[in-house]
Amino acid sequence: MILDIKKIQTDFPILKKEIYGKPLIYLDNAATTQKPRSVVEKIEYGYYNVNANIHRGVHFLSQAATEAHEEARRYVQQFLNARSSNEIIFTRGTTEAINLIASSFTDECMSAGDEVILSVMEHHSNIVPWQIQAAKKGIVLKVIPINDWGELCLDEYRSLFTERTRLVSVTHMSNVLGTINPVKEMIEEAHAHDVPVLIDGAQSVPHMKVDVQELDAEFYVFSGHKIYGPTGIGVLYGKEEWLDRLPPYQGGGEMIATVSFEKTTFNELPFKFEAGTPDYIGSTALAEALRYVDGIGIDNIAAYEHRLLAYATERLNEIDNMRIFGQAADKGAVISFLVGDIHHYDLGMLLDRLGIAVRTGHHCAQLLMQRLGIEGTVRASFSFYNTEEEIDQLAAAIERLKGMF
Numbered sequence: 114m115i116l117d118i119k120k121i122q123t124d125f126p127i128l129k130k131e132i133y134g135k136p137l138i139y140l141d142n143a144a145t146t147q148k149p150r151s152v153v154e155k156i157e158y159g160y161y162n163v164n165a166n167i168h169r170g171v172h173f174l175s176q177a178a179t180e181a182h183e184e185a186r187r188y189v190q191q192f193l194n195a196r197s198s199n200e201i202i203f204t205r206g207t208t209e210a211i212n213l214i215a216s217s218f219t220d221e222c223m224s225a226g227d228e229v230i231l232s233v234m235e236h237h238s239n240i241v242p243w244q245i246q247a248a249k250k251g252i253v254l255k256v257i258p259i260n261d262w263g264e265l266c267l268d269e270y271r272s273l274f275t276e277r278t279r280l281v282s283v284t285h286m287s288n289v290l291g292t293i294n295p296v297k298e299m300i301e302e303a304h305a306h307d308v309p310v311l312i313d314g315a316q317s318v319p320h321m322k323v324d325v326q327e328l329d330a331e332f333y334v335f336s337g338h339k340i341y342g343p344t345g346i347g348v349l350y351g352k353e354e355w356l357d358r359l360p361p362y363q364g365g366g367e368m369i370a371t372v373s374f375e376k377t378t379f380n381e382l383p384f385k386f387e388a389g390t391p392d393y394i395g396s397t398a399l400a401e402a403l404r405y406v407d408g409i410g411i412d413n414i415a416a417y418e419h420r421l422l423a424y425a426t427e428r429l430n431e432i433d434n435m436r437i438f439g440q441a442a443d444k445g446a447v448i449s450f451l452v453g454d455i456h457h458y459d460l461g462m463l464l465d466r467l468g469i470a471v472r473t474g475h476h477c478a479q480l481l482m483q484r485l486g487i488e489g490t491v492r493a494s495f496s497f498y499n500t501e502e503e504i505d506q507l508a509a510a511i512e513r514l515k516g517m518f
């Protein structure tokens with residue numbers, strides 16, 4: 114299917130903005146995506162029409178808000194193809210979801226000396242929560258290395274398993290290299306050792322079909338704001354038997370069944386993990402974002418973005434002294450690069466003056482930067498609302514700016 118990008122762009126009012134008098138070219142989609150009008154309207158609709166605290170009220174509005182929140186949960190369930198809506202926990206985002214698992218899983222399933230396998234390409238969100246647990250509980254982190262193309266070394270991965278391995282926690286797609294990891298194969302390997310797996314889907318869910326039953330990971334997490342939804346809402350998918358087994362992460366209202374000073378009993382799933390008033394407006398807006406993505410079709414999005422990536426790679430490679438980090442055979446629409454010895458920050462700042470938004474720095478992946486032997490990169494990351502013309506302008510701008518150094 115050929116996407117009508119010009120029409121799609123009109124759904125995103127911010128894309129019409131001018132920055133320093135230049136039309137905005139937004140190439141920072143791996144950090145966060147822009148929002149279609151329908152998502153913002155859903156938020157407004159929620160506050161103006163169905164706003165009341167959920168799950169506690171007998172009155173009309175409270176019941177309507179509860180139903181909207183639970184309907185959103187069912188939409189997420191269907192989007193990920195989870196078995197049950199009990200397996201969908203709303204969190205503040207990927208980071209909170211990983212912290213939840215790091216805390217609850219470590220409490221329930223790990224003791225000093227037990228091991229978690231991570232990879233060198235993880236975002237800090239999938240490193241630091243484990244380091245906190247390592248400092249508290251003496252668990253040990255094992256790290257899968259990458260090859261020079263930016264792909265995980267699977268032989269090394271296999272050799273990291275020991276009888277102390279309790280969990281594998283890896284990203285589906287790197288936010289720096291774009292590498293799409295062979296997570297299905299990695300999950301099978303972990304299961305062969307009876308080890309459960311957590312997949313960080315922050316970068317993958319917006320760009321490819323994710324079917325949690327097919328992947329068979331025990332836990333899968335993502336953020337709403339990276340898939341055209343609002344900030345402050347995200348999802349933890351967990352297999353029901355695992356979520357049942359893990360202790361709550363936070364205590365408060367909603368997550369209890371009964372409370373007395375002698376003993377509190379916890380609510381059933383999914384409420385056990387949603388302490389306090391949930392973001393019931395955010396959840397419905399997230400479902401609206403997923404509906405928007407479904408309207409275009411995730412496979413159409415994947416195919417279009419794949420073409421954009423190929424085109425951008427070709428165009429950027431025409432520039433002298435261009436170094437692209439991440440040449441994996443399976444790669445999503447992210448390009449990290451450096452040009453000659455121009456500092457990434459300088460290039461990013463000058464591109465900004467031309468209306469081109471890219472990200473610079475270590476991208477919350479300092480371990481990876483150390484492995485690559487650099488301090489940071491410039492990163493252009495694409496969405497279905499980007500075009501080849503915008504990539505031409507990025508390439509032309511880099512050529513022009515190069516001349517200034």
Ligand code: PMP
Nearest residue numbers: 206207208236238288315316336
């Ligand atoms: N993991 C990856 C791979 C990411 O790219 C990001 C966001 N850059 C995160 C985790 C953290 O997501 P959030 O800040 O939305 O919690």
